[in-house]
Amino acid sequence: MNLLDLLDFLNxxxxxxxxxxxxxxxxxxxxxxxxxxxxxxIITIVSLGFATYIFGFSVDAVVNGLIAAGVSVYGHQLFxxxxxxx
Numbered sequence: 001m002n003l004l005d006l007l008d009f010l011n012x013x014x015x016x017x018x019x020x021x022x023x024x025x026x027x028x029x030x031x032x033x034x035x036x037x038x039x040x041x042i043i044t045i046v047s048l049g050f051a052t053y054i055f056g057f058s059v060d061a062v063v064n065g066l067i068a069a070g071v072s073v074y075g076h077q078l079f080x081x082x083x084x085x086x
Contacts (some may be wrong), residue, residue: 022076
């Protein structure tokens with residue numbers, strides 16, 4: 001499964017969450033008191049919060065919020081691991 005496959009499952013209304021979650025994740029990564037392991041959980045909670053606030057609390061909003069968080073984290077890792085030399 002690749003990033004484009006995941007985007008097929010995401011409702012187009014939720015695409016705006018992905019860049020917002022990337023910015024929030026970047027800010028959290030720069031914050032010294034936030035452990036790296038907690039960033040994915042914060043991103044997931046924020047994504048679910050935004051999705052249910054903007055689009056109403058429904059199964060569709062929760063599922064699309066989770067997919068948006070997954071695409072955000074997966075996309076970041078794909079970019080990071082492709083561009084970082086070891």
